[in-house]
Amino acid sequence: MLKRLHENSDRKKVTINFEGVQIEVLAGETVAAAVLAAETDYTRTSAISGVHRAPYCQMGICFECLMEIDGVPNRQACMIEVREGMKVNRQHGARGLSDEVSV
């Protein structure tokens, strides 16, 4: 679906963990670019309607690309560079809070 312009570049590769699967991506690219290139169908579900969403503006404005990165929820995947060993998960709906009591 989406592919890198320079697939065979000699840029360094790093491995990130996306939803429990190791994927090899290019150093220096954003998490959003990396997961899109890995043919991900969606990267979050909407906090309101629950529908599937994926990165859109790629420049930090639209907040469609929110993901859980290294345990931190609601991060803008298009604004964060991949790093070796990074753990990336889809953001499911709205996040909770640390002292949330379930009622």
Place this chain on the structure above:
Amino acid sequence: MKHSDFLVIGAGVIGSAVACGLLRKSRSVTLLDEGGDALRASLGNFGLVWVQGKGQGARRYAEWCHEASEVFPEYAQKLQDETGVDLAYRKPGGLTLCHGEEEYQKRTQVLARLKNESRHGAYDCSMLRRQEIQQMLPTLTLGPGIAGGSYSPHDGYLNPLALLKALHTSFTLGEGAFCSGIAATNIYHEHGRFLVTTSKGKFSAEKIVLAAGHGVARLAAMVGMQVEVHPEQGQLMVTERTRPVLSMPISGIQQTAEGSFIVGLSKREIGFNTDTDTRLLKQMAQRVVNAFPALASLRIVRSWSALRILSADGLPIYQQSESCPGAYVVTSHSGITLAPLHQTLIADWIVDGVQPEEFESFGTRRFDVEKTA
């Protein structure tokens, strides 16, 4: 030239509510909306429908806010049914938190004063201690510095952007003439009619309503009225969304229906300046974290400021021109809270001349009294 029975200048939440009210009595109402670069308090505000603490030393204003809050649920429902716009209006009551014992004592005095000044010696707002408040907010732990706070069952909140959209939709559905991107330049009173020149041609009307927010003083002077309003800047921040954990608006902190927290705790008199100030935003964020430590982990996604429109005493101004009868000024802080009254009682006053009770409390004569006293 477009002629109508009523011409309302200013399509913020006040002008729009009045214009919708006028449409109940007349088929011929025009509403002028300046455009995107206007200083719109209607778009930048916090969205409270708020009663508690308002109107110290001004009993009629305290009552006026309370009357609006009483009719708000029915008003919101009707507007929502008519337009299909979800206002996200909720009325769970509201809290003002007191950080430390000194704030608690001060707040107690404010409520005692409002009670003394009230017509029946009663003011429906209670001081609660920390534990009682914690019981009302079971899903969010209060910080150790919170001594208590005041609770009023009359307070609520809504999405102010949705309210403005609903009013514009309602006005258009009612076949009012909504003219956007038009700034009024001059007003002339000729042969008992009003002629208004604008950035896009001329308009005329039998009666005109000036609800132009910060632009009201300039326009009022053209119909023989001296009206003074000044800007008071408020800064706001919004966080990322979370699951719903705060079920009630707190003076300065609320969680929207979509799950974002909005924080608005500042007041500065710095003229027509809409810059935000990081030091001030930091102080606001600190106060929020002091109230609810769990919110410290939230990212702030946007901040902005808006300019409150305040008269010298902070009360609304509702006044007809004496030298140019048929010209009316309607301006107020609390445009959200007072929307149902602006749409009914104030519109009726403009159409029929029927004045609500003790209406002189909101006229410009009160400023003359203060000046000579």
